[in-house]
Amino acid sequence: MLYKNSICFISFFFLFFFMLINFFFMMFFIMENMVLFLEWEIISFNSMNIVMSILLDWMSLVFMMFVFLISSSVIYYSKSYMLNELNLSRFIILVLLFVFSMILLIISPNMISIFLGWDGLGLVSYCLIIYYQNIKSYNAGMLTALSNRIGDVMILMLISWMMNYGSWNYIFYMEFMKNDYSMKFIGVLVILAAMTKSAQIPFSSWLPAAMAAPTPVSALVHSSTLVTAGIYLLIRFNNLLIDMLALKLLLLLSGLTMFMAGICANYEYDLKKIIALSTLSQLGLMMSILSMGFGDLAFFHLLTHAMFKALLFMCAGMIIHMMNDIQDIRLMGGLSINIPLTSLCLNFSNLSLCGIPFLSGFYSKDVILEMVSMSSLNIMMYYLYYISTGLTVFYTMRLFMYLMISDFNLLSVYNLYDEDYIMIKSMLLLLFMSLISGSFLSWMIFSYPYMIFLSLNMKLMVVYISLLGGMLGLLVSLMNVYSMNKFLMSYNLSFFLTFMWFMPNLSTYVLNYNFLIYGQNLVKFLDMGWGEIYKSQGLFNILKYYSIIYSLYQLNNFKIYLFSFILWMMILLLMLIL
Template sequence: MLFYNYNYFWFFFFFFFSFFFFSLFLIFIFNDFVLMLEYKILYINSISYYYLILLDWVSLSFCSVVMFISSMVILYSSVYVGSMSYSSNRFLFIVILFIFSMMFMVISPNMVSIMLGWDGLGLVSYCLVIYYSSMNSYLAGLITCLTNRLGDVGLLVSVGWIMSYGSWHFIYYSDLYFDTIFYLIVFSCFTKSAQVPFSCWLPAAMAAPTPVSSLVHSSTLVTAGVYLLIRFCNFFVFNYFILFFSIFTMIFSSLCAMYEFDLKKIIALSTLSQLGLMMSSLFIGLIDLSFFHLLTHAMFKSLLFLCSGIFIYYMNDNQDIRMMGSITLFLPLTSSCFNIANFALCGVPFLSGFYSSDFFIENMSFMGMNFTVFLLYYISLGMTACYSFRLFYYTMLFNSKFLSYNFFSVSMNLMKMSIFLLTFFAVFFGCMFMWIMNFDLVFILLPFTLSMLSMGFVFFGFWLGIEFCKFNYFFSLNYYLFNSYMWFMFGYSFFFKKFFIKSSSMLTNHLFGWGEYYGGLGISFYLMKISSFFQLYSISSIKLFLISFFVWFFIMF
């Protein structure tokens, strides 16, 4: 047995480096610095491979936020998962591997090292989702891993394509790229950030432990796609088609969250809605605001997950919000932090989420978008308030079910300390970052009715959330199933697979699937045929060489 508690060491390590990166970020943004560090890894004849590190205000601020949330999650998991045992140490080191994979991706503008971090995130997330070793976890991990691997195809093709420009350092060749490279990277980022039609893996990944959900779905795995597009987005062509995919993700996930009763799935669907907001703001052209919302969202969403983990911990592993109620009487501190995070998600004034989401809505209104986009953004704002207030009603105001008596032994442990620190940043991070970035110097003049429209939609969403709790199965059961299973999106993939297998067997008269026939097995078969032909040709008599020489001589002549 190991008697050294690694959790405290790694907590202090990430906490210290979080503030170290934040101080570097302040220095860099004040002096307008960009630092590139190049390290030669491999040099053989004319082939050289350099590892490049790019330090600017974007990468440093993102590293700071990721490390701060990671330190809070590690401190929290020392109680939630346990410490000083073999299984808890295994969990801790998988989480640390996950964080370092994210760091690999964030600090490098080299496509190969981004691919290293990108694949690391996908594979390590599989290990984290199946941590509980149940059949539900295995299936969820498989969906997560396969969907992420599907998105790696676009990144792998773009890595090979970018090499033809002379280097994998994509920042140097930004003006030369063909548009198809950007569409491949957008496809990869859509799978990683769970945009439609790849959304079904995000709620399924809730089978992981709650500290993992907090880390994965706030600042690391799902935001990796948004971060990569922020790096590429300076050169991206504005596209309405992709914009409507992001807006549809935003509306669709909010609608599914309004009919969901699993606490963690509701928070996961709200993450999906916010990711749709970040993606759509990128395709509108508001890149800095997308990054600003990415950081503020990471703070209050990780707090929301950690508070829900305490509810589950003290309620005998229950996640159904219908079985909760009056938690605020038993867990006052956790309930206060949970409600602060919930209101920050809705965009209630002077909390962290207000500064990014309201500022984005005002900028979008000022840009003169068409009426459909304008209306869909405001509807999604109201729907966010609706499912948040529905969650608040079921957990805080509903009659207590007395499901568990674990409440009565609540103590001020390390879990409470981590959520208290995150609550401070969920309140103050938005205004602090806005002042640092000078976003408040932007002057936007809107009519009074338009500037109050967002607040009106939020309060309309609050009212609708109360009404939703009183519907009492107003719709048929099939309608609830349709929304809780995310419109059966995952089931459609089996139809595509069946279609491909049928079409390939009809075309080739083989029992192989199209992947086997056109993939590794078919290629190896033809390679063996070609190699045996060349071997036969090379051991033939010299007259064949002479004839072929004359044939080519006359052709070239």
């Protein structure tokens, strides 16, 4: 137990210490408007040198600071959450490897080292998703690994294509080679890679499946690390991608992802899956605003979202932990009476997700929606943005009603407590950051003001949509949800909306099913059929037959020995005569 506590505390201490160092460096870099490019020659052999490049600017430093802060909170939280885990040190090492891979990706201006971080994230996420060893975890891990492998292949193709330029340091020639045909191809590969990592349509099915991982891992993966890697890469490549047709297509797909995730979250009853689908919706929002050319706004929302989403997962983990690992929200209720501190953190993070004024989510979402209102987009994208915002408030209000207001529906004998101070302390740290990070970042990041001119109705559109979504969520929660579904829509439509627009079937089962059937036939007809007769079983039968014959010679039967001796002598005699 002492060893477990020490490894958690040491990891937490170092990550928090690095976070503080990053904070002071970030302040200095922003004030001095400074960029640091470091090259470290690892090995030089004849004419070949292997060089590690590091890019430190305000963006990489502030992102690293947030990753260190969230990962330190998650490890401190895991000290209590994973208390009965026998292999806690293995879990902590995997989390630290995950953080290291993300840091490598953040500070790299070189496509090779970016790929090392990118692939490291994919491999370690697979190990963390299958941490609880059961068939559901294995399936989810394989789905995640194979989906992310598509992005890895895109990055490999991008690396090979970049050999045309003689350097993998993309920041050197991105500006003046913008109109080159090869760079257009590189841009398309970057977009495809980012779509797989950030789970945009048609690669969305892996993100809710990744909920099979332990909750501390979900808090880390779905806030600041794995799913944001694609967004971060696109922000770095943003100057290259502007005015590309592929980016316009990405705008449509990310808008549909945002809309689809919002609808599915309203039909879901698994607490962790609701929060995962809300992450998917916010990733769609970041991708879509990035596709419109506002990379700084996407980065701003990425950071504010990381804080309240990590807090939301931690609160969900504490609730699941206390309710004997039950995740169904229909069995919860009345939590605000029994666990007030956890409920406080949960409600603040939920309100921040909705964009309630002066919480962190408000500062980023409000500016994003107002920039959308000012831009010359078509009406479809405008509707997708605002309906998705309304759906966010809808499922948040539904979650609030099920968890806080309705009656407790579990066993009559239960023990809900709010005294796990280790978890509470880590959650309160993120609660404080969820309150102040929006205003703090808006002062730090934007050195120039955005001038927004809108009519009064356009300005209040966010308020109208939020109020409408909240009222609908309240109404649906108060009514009997089953009868409401039967009344409003047919079974097929609700099935379509619940299962992510058949995304798992289309993107996974359709591709895998035929190969699996082919593999089954190979096993059946070759390994267990002809191969069995002519290889293993055939060889076994021949050896068995010969061994039976040899055993007859070994039964000390004098006649057989004598007969074999005479036979042998006759054969020798015949050979001599001939």
